[in-house]
Amino acid sequence: MLNWLLLLPMVVGLLAFAVRFKPVLQGMLLFTAVAHTTLTVRLWGGEGGQEAVAWHGWLQLDAAGTLFLSITSLLFLAAAVYGVSYLRGECHRYPAGHQAVFVGCLLIFLGTMTLVCLAQHLGLLWVAIEATTLASAPLIYFHRSSRSLEATWKYLVICSVGIALALLGTFFLSIAAHRLEGTLILGDLVGQAGLLLTPWLKVAFVLFVVGYGTKVGLAPLHTWLPDAHSEAPAVVSCLLSGALLNNAFLGILRLRQICGAADLGAFGHGTLIGLGLLSMATAAIFIVGQTDYKRLLAYSSVEHMGVLAVGFGLGGWGTIGALFHAVNHSLGKGLLFLTAGNILEGYHTKAIAEVRGVRRLLPGTGLMWLFGFLALTGAPPSGAFLSELLVAAAAFKAGQNLVGVVFLALLTVVFVGMARPFLEMTGGEPPAAVAERRPQESVLRVLPISLLWLGVFTLGWYVPPELRDLLTRAAALLGG
Amino acid sequence: MVTVNFAGLVPIALALVMAPLLQGVINRTKAFFAGRQGAPVWQPYFDLARLLGKGAVYSRTTTWVFVAGPVVGLASILAALTLMPLGGVGAFLAFSGDLVLMLYLLGLMRFVTVLAALDTGSSFEGMGASREVTFAALAEPPVFLTLAILAQKTGALSLSGILAGIGPTLWVTAGPMLALLTTALFLVFLAENARIPVDDPTTHLELTMIHEVMVLDHSGPDFAMILYGASLKLWLLGSLVVGLILPAGLPWFVAWPAAVGALILLAILTGVVESTMARLRMHKVPQFLIGALIMTLLALVLGAR
Amino acid sequence: MSHAVLIAAAILLPLVGGLLGRLVGFHSGLARLTAAAGGVLGGLAGLGLGGDILWNGGQAIVNWPWFATGYGLTLAVDPLSAFFLLPVSVLTALAAVYGVAYLGHSHGGSSGAGHGAIDPANVGLFAGLLQTGMVLVLLVQDALGFLFSWELMSIAAFFVIALDDGQAENRSAAWTYLVATHIGSAFLILFFLFLGHRAGGLTFTDLARVTLSGQAQALLFVAALCGFGAKAGFVPLHVWLPDAHPAAPSHISAVMSGVMIKTGIYGLLRALTFLGAPPAWWGWVLVIIGFTSGILGMVFALAQRDLKRLLAYSSVENIGIVTLGMGIGLFGVATGQTTMGVLGLAGSLLHVLNHAMFKGVLFLGAGALVQGTGTRDLDHLGGLSRRMPGAAGSFLVGAVAICGLPPLNGFVSEFLIYLAAFHGLLGGQGFALLPSFLVIAGLALIGGLAAACFTNVYGIAFLGEPRTRAAGEVGASPGLMTLGMSGLALACVLLAIALPVVLPGLAPVLAPLLPIDGPTLLLELLRAGAPLRGVLALGALLLLLVGFLAFVRGRLLAGREVGETPTWDCGYAAPTARMSYTGSSFTQPLNDLFEPVRTGTVERPALVGLFPAPGRMATHPGDSFVGHLFTPLFTGAETLFQRLRWVQSGRLQVYVLYIAVTLLVLLGWNLW
């Protein structure tokens, strides 16, 4: 089952490179997405009550993996449905070869992300995470404009440098496991964490945080993120922000899991909390007065990764809150990036100041733009409200009152900064030049968005027991 | 507890009968200072009688509000009278906080008068109404503060109780404070009753008037009610000023005549003020009232020592 | 009907009505009726529930299972909730009735002030949600549920404001509201989480049991003050109110101003029941807030020409009065002056109730004017009482009541607050007297200003001659609108009669806020409320006198010549409506006086030469807190953030340097 999950997108993705017939490409994309989601759903609760294992324990779907894989798969499905319409629409002018590269890379990207969720061998995890960078780079420069190329270049170099440090961390971890013959299998490391060499483990942790943190987009390592997210096509931004960032976080979490097992106490908590708050503050600085709505969303991702970091740093309720927040953020941010894609296509601009009256011009899009904003920023009923509340509660529970206060204050600043552009864009009268073009929104473009919104909305007042159970198990696993 | 003091009916009767007299006394005093013969002190009574005997003329613009103004206004001041003691003898009705009710009844009177003025749609009456509400708003705090300070000093919460508590003892222990308060109240008394230096009841130029210009369009019995209401208000506020000065606790046969005498003296004093001072320019009036407020604040500081 | 059913009805019916209304949104009339039916039925259920609890005592508790998640939602109506449930229910129900006609007729109305562009089904939906949210806020019994309901309510109101987003000012209003409410919520989250952490649980029962250190108590009080104050509209957190109310449809403005902001007061009172014995400085703080809110609210209101903005500022003023009462009450409690405490808190609570009624009337009346004339500008109205007698009569009742004049209900609550302050004069010494003096002087000034303000509104809008053609051609409001308005006006009258009698019924409501036992409290209320009988008696006397004088006047004029003429204009022969005094002129003396605390701009034409060209003068009333506090604060923050943007310089080299430096710093931090 796991093999299928992994191989399916990889193989179909590789095949896609060779296909030059556009409908087939789109079919492949949709098929893989549906199949991947189906497989993932079937894997919930494991195979026959056990966690699915493959490759001698190198691959295993544990609770945390299930959670992140489900997010990825779900988001990919939404993105794929949207993407088909996208490929039919705007990119019709591109040659089929471009579409082939796009679909192929998209699928391989999915494959690599799946591998990240499954990998139990930390070396393999590194390979997978670096591979996500490489698979997604061509996606970002899909438009082949000078700006998108620049974004790709920065994305590649910064993430590669960062991830190289994570590789160093992986080696250090191996040294720490000297008494375990240098094993890098997560289960072994956690199981016999008492035998690890603490100083090396600590260095490895820092290297993981900096290395994978670059990929996650924790400030000040986030510098590639606004560029890449704003220049990439909507589908890609959605996946980068909603799926990739979480998955990269998994890298840090795996080490935190080991640190927790090794009984390092509060080691690293301060680091995560500090980076988290710094990320939120940095995001706030760039969100207030932002002129480009896709960059706005990108910085919002930085902020939310900060929320996750704070939550994981706090532990306890914070871990559950952060995991839950990952779900909410992915749904919310995915929906907003896809919506932003609709707006971009309708208005041909990314400048906030030039977009007005979305609600009148593109009713569904406008509504979702507003609803999505509210859902993402934690205005109930929205899952984000509950998860952010949990994180804040964890701060007070841990006696970190100052952290709690700063956390709430930063959330508020970000909210204030985001509210104005969203309200301004949604309301008002559309510019005459745009209104004359009479842009249309197809159902395929609005439906996935609405479903994502429905998800995050529902999570605001009803958390299914299965999800609650999964979150609890994942938190327990991660040493929450 | 609501105390009913049937002896308090006598001051009400006195007020009802004698209120217009004060107006006459003031006019007489002014005439004296102007070296004129002047109208008899009973002239206000003659005016009232004549107005009551007349028909009325209404502007086509007006509605029932215009008619209701004088009626409700007079009713308010009459109701307020039941709360005002005279000469240290308790009022007909007394209860904690009745002073608030009394002052708010005056407020109601002003409210309906102003609305009646606005009902005519005349810019002159609008202007008068505007001035009226402006100065009234500024006059409220000094009166309330004065009564609050006195309540604190006397330990009573009803008008009757407060005025009954002010006597020689208090004047000895807190003389300067009481003097300040009396002065402040006197200033408000002048302002509220549309006297010089705030308003000139005898002017003939609408632009310079406050109270008179508001009632330009009233005629006949309506106007009579307004005039009578104004006299009662003069009496009512005068009683308050007088109450601060007269010693309490005198037997009724001394107290009432003394109070009436004091009221007449107050009227004469008003007449003297009107004769010796010029009307303030309109934008100086707020300063006049704020002056009254500052006096009460000074008294507050003095009293707190 | 059992409590459980009533609770469910009060909460769910408005929402269900709104949703159904949205579903049948294709038919405007049906949608409006459905939504209104939900609102009215929900309101009736709430009224029954609140009335029952207040009348019969006790509590209604019901547990709602939260689907299969294992969480339960405890909803309870205790006397405090029940008390607030009354105005919420009455006002929302009557506003819903009014809304049926209001939304129907504003369709296709004139642009600008009317709400021609918005879909009644959407208004119905969010109005229902707003009602549901408010009832939930009053009923939930745990912090999480409270925050959730609170946000639900806030968001519903936001949508109502944001619905008519065609105009930039409305979008700006929606933003301001959203920001204000969000900042408030942040403080509330802080409050509940911190308190919950101390209490070790998040249900209200847990929270009420906690014992706090002085420092924690102080911190929590400030957090509650900021959080709930932002909703209630304490100066300087009031800035969203004057923007939001004009943007919303009038009947929703009525609900927002009449009861939604009162949930802030409810929250503050609820918070006080958790925080333990109040120190005296809380009383001081609240008195000062009330003093400033009351006076500044009125000062700003006086300067407005936009009727709904004016009413919004007047809400700030009334919240100030409520706060004055609460402050003096708490001060009494803290200093052991029970009578003062009881009176202050009772007056504060009653003013909440009263204000809901008369502000409801006024906003609904304003809606009738807006709908009829298409403008909110006072100076474009005039003479409407002839053409809209129903609206005019109700509005007059509201205006008299809001000025706190006897014999209507507004006086009763203000009287109690005055009385509390006067009682404070008897028991205190030195500085402890100052709150009492502040309250008395504040209320006196507020009363005077309010009289100026509302004679202005009523006189300019309803009396005199119409100043514009639109104002001259208005027809009477539809029956349902009149029903809504007169219902609330009637409530004002009834409350004036009833409140003095039922005052002791407040005992269970006040009990959790006071450190005395039930019988003592009841006794205090009976004693303290005795003067109200005097008020009642004089009210009756006043009415008798009015009747008598009217009779006398009628008899005198009977058979005499009663003529009709034009208004006396010093003999000027051709008066026009443009010559009549405008609201701006009416309030100008007071506005000039308060110029220093109230900013604003005046456009004056430059008149040059012997025959200058025609010029226009216009005044734009400002809000000094917007101009001098919030705008500089927000632009300052934005400028600061702009200055920090060099971080994202665009240079790859610098970015990689960040990585290296972060690595070094973290290694240093974690390993040394």
Next chain:
Amino acid sequence: MTMLLEGLLVLIVLTNLLMLGSSRLGVYIRAGALQGVGLAFLFFTGEGGWPEVSITVLALVTMVVKGGVFPMLLFRTIRQAGVRREVEPYVGFTASLLIGVAAWGFASWVGGRLPLPGVIRSDLLVPTAMFTIFTGLFLIVARRNAITQVLGYLVLENGVFTFGVALETSTSFLVEMGILLDIFVGVFVMVITLFQINREIEEIHMDSSKLSALKD
């Protein structure tokens, strides 16, 4: 074996210094290639004779990729893009060298103090790895030319790899191959991107300081 090992390490250090001090792009690429080859040989310095087949394969692949494919790719890019052969530094060459020497000193000092478990085959190993990592980062930060940044990344990877080899970390063959594949594809994609950039933006000439349109 130790002789060979230390010789290789010295070679790596020298290539690092060469890159720090040179102004010619060609020198950079060649030095990088040399370093890659040296790195590949490190696999053969382990104790116990001839290594397993898997390691041999790994070493050969490393050698081919780092010593052959990458230089070819880079040279081709330079030729086709018509890049100037001078690297424009932010930090001068003399200063770079001095910083390099200081870094080497620091690396030696830290390397001597790290509580490494097990037997270390040479005292030079850890300092060399750290120095190489530092050089890589420094080249990325302190040089303008985009090609140098690719090279810097390569050098950084070499440093990390040196660590891996030096410490005999037991990542498995598959993972090592995966890592190599990642690096290969990574450099490949970078070069392609540079290529595209050069085609898209006329006057860029691989000057990465001109790639700063995206900022706030």
